[in-house]
Amino acid sequence: MKNFFQLISSQEFLTLFKDFNALEAETLELKHALGRVLAEDVQAPEQLPPFSRSTMDGFAVRARDTFGCSDSEPALLQIVGEIAMGSSGQDLVLQPGQTCKIWTGGELAAKSDAVVMIEYSHQLDEQTVEFLKPVAPGENVILAGDDTKPGQKILAKGRQLRPQDLGVLAGLGLTSINVCRKPVVAIISTGDELVPPEKKPGPGQVRDINSTTLAALIRECGAIPHQVGIIPDNLEAMLTACTKAVADSDMVLLSGGSSVGKRDFTLKVFEKLQDTTLLAHGVAIRPGKPTLLAKTKNKALFGLPGHVASAMVVFYLFVRPLLLQLAGQTKNRELLCIEAVTGEQIPSAIGREEYVRVRLDWPEKTTTPVASPVYGKSGLLSPLVRADGLLVIDRDCEGMDQGETGRVLLFPGRS
Amino acid sequence: MKNFFQLISSQEFLTLFKDFNALEAETLELKHALGRVLAEDVQAPEQLPPFSRSTMDGFAVRARDTFGCSDSEPALLQIVGEIAMGSSGQDLVLQPGQTCKIWTGGELAAKSDAVVMIEYSHQLDEQTVEFLKPVAPGENVILAGDDTKPGQKILAKGRQLRPQDLGVLAGLGLTSINVCRKPVVAIISTGDELVPPEKKPGPGQVRDINSTTLAALIRECGAIPHQVGIIPDNLEAMLTACTKAVADSDMVLLSGGSSVGKRDFTLKVFEKLQDTTLLAHGVAIRPGKPTLLAKTKNKALFGLPGHVASAMVVFYLFVRPLLLQLAGQTKNRELLCIEAVTGEQIPSAIGREEYVRVRLDWPEKTTTPVASPVYGKSGLLSPLVRADGLLVIDRDCEGMDQGETGRVLLFPGRS
Numbered sequence: 001m002k003n004f005f006q007l008i009s010s011q012e013f014l015t016l017f018k019d020f021n022a023l024e025a026e027t028l029e030l031k032h033a034l035g036r037v038l039a040e041d042v043q044a045p046e047q048l049p050p051f052s053r054s055t056m057d058g059f060a061v062r063a064r065d066t067f068g069c070s071d072s073e074p075a076l077l078q079i080v081g082e083i084a085m086g087s088s089g090q091d092l093v094l095q096p097g098q099t100c101k102i103w104t105g106g107e108l109a110a111k112s113d114a115v116v117m118i119e120y121s122h123q124l125d126e127q128t129v130e131f132l133k134p135v136a137p138g139e140n141v142i143l144a145g146d147d148t149k150p151g152q153k154i155l156a157k158g159r160q161l162r163p164q165d166l167g168v169l170a171g172l173g174l175t176s177i178n179v180c181r182k183p184v185v186a187i188i189s190t191g192d193e194l195v196p197p198e199k200k201p202g203p204g205q206v207r208d209i210n211s212t213t214l215a216a217l218i219r220e221c222g223a224i225p226h227q228v229g230i231i232p233d234n235l236e237a238m239l240t241a242c243t244k245a246v247a248d249s250d251m252v253l254l255s256g257g258s259s260v261g262k263r264d265f266t267l268k269v270f271e272k273l274q275d276t277t278l279l280a281h282g283v284a285i286r287p288g289k290p291t292l293l294a295k296t297k298n299k300a301l302f303g304l305p306g307h308v309a310s311a312m313v314v315f316y317l318f319v320r321p322l323l324l325q326l327a328g329q330t331k332n333r334e335l336l337c338i339e340a341v342t343g344e345q346i347p348s349a350i351g352r353e354e355y356v357r358v359r360l361d362w363p364e365k366t367t368t369p370v371a372s373p374v375y376g377k378s379g380l381l382s383p384l385v386r387a388d389g390l391l392v393i394d395r396d397c398e399g400m401d402q403g404e405t406g407r408v409l410l411f412p413g414r415s
Numbered sequence: 416m417k418n419f420f421q422l423i424s425s426q427e428f429l430t431l432f433k434d435f436n437a438l439e440a441e442t443l444e445l446k447h448a449l450g451r452v453l454a455e456d457v458q459a460p461e462q463l464p465p466f467s468r469s470t471m472d473g474f475a476v477r478a479r480d481t482f483g484c485s486d487s488e489p490a491l492l493q494i495v496g497e498i499a500m501g502s503s504g505q506d507l508v509l510q511p512g513q514t515c516k517i518w519t520g521g522e523l524a525a526k527s528d529a530v531v532m533i534e535y536s537h538q539l540d541e542q543t544v545e546f547l548k549p550v551a552p553g554e555n556v557i558l559a560g561d562d563t564k565p566g567q568k569i570l571a572k573g574r575q576l577r578p579q580d581l582g583v584l585a586g587l588g589l590t591s592i593n594v595c596r597k598p599v600v601a602i603i604s605t606g607d608e609l610v611p612p613e614k615k616p617g618p619g620q621v622r623d624i625n626s627t628t629l630a631a632l633i634r635e636c637g638a639i640p641h642q643v644g645i646i647p648d649n650l651e652a653m654l655t656a657c658t659k660a661v662a663d664s665d666m667v668l669l670s671g672g673s674s675v676g677k678r679d680f681t682l683k684v685f686e687k688l689q690d691t692t693l694l695a696h697g698v699a700i701r702p703g704k705p706t707l708l709a710k711t712k713n714k715a716l717f718g719l720p721g722h723v724a725s726a727m728v729v730f731y732l733f734v735r736p737l738l739l740q741l742a743g744q745t746k747n748r749e750l751l752c753i754e755a756v757t758g759e760q761i762p763s764a765i766g767r768e769e770y771v772r773v774r775l776d777w778p779e780k781t782t783t784p785v786a787s788p789v790y791g792k793s794g795l796l797s798p799l800v801r802a803d804g805l806l807v808i809d810r811d812c813e814g815m816d817q818g819e820t821g822r823v824l825l826f827p828g829r830s
Binding site: 083165 | 463562578615620
């Protein structure tokens with residue numbers, strides 16, 4: 001492998017993911033499935049609702065018995081019973097001119113096809129009620145099968161499950177479900193200057209910030225971080241750690257390799273790892289240029305920039321979409337993108353897509369936020385703490401004027 | 416308590432939360448703190464970075480030694496050493512005309528104030544290097560304390576922790592942190608027609624959908640659901656269940672009380688519960704009108720509409736903001752609101768704020784989505800599965816024309 005440095009575009013980088021497959025399925029109880037991704041299409045085993053139900057408290061009727069009635073000419077019907085909640089409505093067969101009391105959610109009586117709301121009724125005695133307003137067939141009724149028909153595909157493979165999806169599954173009695181396994185991601189920090197956060201750094205040493213940040217980013221997209229720890233800048237030690245990480249996890253992140261020397265070092269590691277192909281060696285974005293991507297079987301190895309701000313941009317642009325792909329997700333793998341207006345002029349260089357950290361403010365009564373850059377060297381953390389997302393400046397754009405409309409990729413958490 | 420039915424606006428409803436307090440603090444390890452809320456301000460115990468660091472691979476210099484140099488007239492400096500990663504730069508004192516090798520992240524040598532990138536240097540022999548471009552003091556350097564100064568407030572009480580926040584805390588050695596306890600929310604389903612999802616419903620019976628949906632909504636905002644189960648429509652049984660739920664949890668949701676009869680029943684329960692005050696009895700929104708709110712000590716009791724679609728609207732508008740408040744969060748308690756353009760005409764009734772379930776589609780090359788209503792009776796689940804959020808139609812608005820711009824509250828999960 002030559003030590004060239006061929007930049008590709010962010011779009012080209014994303015196409016490199018096409019050969020990675022979703023992880024295998026596992027079966028989960030519904031209550032643990034929020035946010036997980038369906039490993040297969042789900043068909044309704046039965047109809048929902050199982051029978052035609054009233055959506056109001058009132059009287060089940062044959063709709064035609066109410067046709068033409070009004071305040072001045074009420075329809076008079078005979079009350080023949082009440083359908084108690086949880087009892088079968090079919091046991092009660094309405095003859096023409098008959099009605100019965102019903103509650104919201106109750107099963108319609110046999111031969112009834114609509115419900116008159118209690119508000120539009122006037123009960124004269126135990127057995128007689130008058131209605132002041134006609135109802136159409138199907139009014140105030142959910143028909144059996146309105147929600148799902150037996151065999152109907154209700155949720156597609158690759159869907160991330162939301163609360164309402166779990167509701168449908170519960171309604172159908174599907175209390176366990178096949179979802180893709182959560183990806184496990186190894187984080188290897190490199191750097192002889194690093195000590196773990198719980199240690200006091202000596203002269204020339206700093207605490208490892210990237211491992212903690214990356215672990216949280218991994219958790220944020222529903223995957224499982226595995227912090228390998230800090231490995232010395234030593235080829236043998238790194239090869240041993242990487243080989244073990246590849247065996248134990250679904251993806252490996254190498255953090256700390258942004259400088260010329262460190263990038264070359266990470267490259268050497270990828271070169272010497274068994275069955276490993278280098279897929280990308282630099283990407284035309286800023287920050288994030290020195291990103292490396294390699295592949296061994298279905299496992300991705302990322303060489304991330306060492307500066308935490310750059311590593312975070314690369315995580316959101318590339319690592320997260322691939323992680324969600326491994327988790328089975330087929331849509332919405334990129335960050336949510338909204339429109340914003342720039343609060344000041346923002347310069348940019350031609351030739352690289354730029355991702356500017358911005359704070360968003362919502363002025364009163366509008367919903368288009370104002371994006372203000374949060375400047376600071378990419379080795380600093382405090383600008384990231386103040387940022388809400390990344391303003392995208394295209395590759396062939398010299399910058400943006402104040403008041404221009406642009407696209408902002410929103411961080412998943414809000415500041 | 417009289418059985419009146421006084422509607423209040425959604426804004427008035429939210430002001431009822433002012434007397435609820437955040438839950439007590441607990442101490443967590445950093446790795447468990449993502450998404451949790453700070454129970455107190457956090458000050459930096461020390462400066463970050465602890466010393467001035469290079470942001471590039473290159474040569475540490477006294478900047479003035481490079482002033483005026485160029486391609487044609489390089490500055491010639493003497494190499495007096497190399498600062499190995501993780502060793503103190505202060506052991507090496509640069510005299511005028513001297514330089515030393517340094518790596519990204521390394522501690523600057525004593526008396527040096529800038530770094531020349533390796534790309535702009537030309538090493539002549541072991542001890543001599545020429546520079547082709549001058550650097551200004553501070554160039555390619557992060558100064559000690561640039562990120563945080565000792566005693567500086569870095570994160571405020573009430574903030575929900577994001578990955579980058581955990582990064583700062585790790586950098587400062589703050590590996591455990593005080594956050595508010597997660598709220599525990601009891602869910603009580605009422606309805607003699609209900610069976611748990613794992614049971615096959617008999618005639619007139621349906622599976623309980625709301626408990627599963629509500630539990631997932633509670634989890635989605637970081638709280639802990641406690642499913643009490645299905646309680647029969649019987650005052651004694653409900654009072655016993657509610658009294659226990661109030662004792663065991665921080666909030667109680669009663670699901671199933673939307674119809675006239677059920678609402679009156681829930682009202683009776685709130686009336687008879689010890690030390691309980693009714694705060695709201697209906698809200699001028701659609702769906703969600705029959706929502707009840709009561710308070711006992713610092714605990715809220717909600718009487719939710721029985722239809723799952725209505726219950727979900729009420730959850731996102733009211734239950735979620737209060738839950739996040741109990742969890743300590745001081746900002747961003749409402750759903751994210753974005754602009755969208757209506758895909759078709761949407762009628763609405765004057766006098767009630769309307770929340771229309773909509774699907775969002777992003778046409779190519781724009782970031783303002785098109786909102787299309789997903790109609791369906793509020794007892795149905797399938798429209799919810801297709802919806803991405805809620806289009807807000809104001810109280811005094813008769814509806815929206817096709818192509819009008821409106822506000823959409825985004826569901827946290829994407830479909």
